[in-house]
Amino acid sequence: MAEIIAILTQKGNLSRDIQGNTTVNIFELENDKVKGVESLKLDNTENNYFSLLMALKRVSIIYTDSINNDLKNLLSKIGIKTKCRDELNDDKFINQFIFG
Secondary structure (H helix, E strand, C coil): CEEEEEEEEECCEECECCCCCCEEEEEEEECCEEEEEEEEECCCCCHHHHHHHHHHCCCCEEECCECCHHHHHHHHHCCCEEECHHHCCCCCCHHHCCCC
């Protein structure tokens, strides 16, 4: 079964919240293998726009350095999990990447 994961970055590091220079890196995984990759620059950083974009892309989990509580709660309501830097120690997927 395919799973869609997003990693939010800024200048090669995990993104601190959603900002104008945030890049959304979307990975389609199937059987723990990457089947597709898409990279998006955000045109709009409003919570509603971002959450709708993630829902339309069928993202199930978002990795980021930090995220504001309002956006985290909104994403949770529509079934999208978020993982911030302090929750990533034992995460098999994100540990394949090197972030400063």
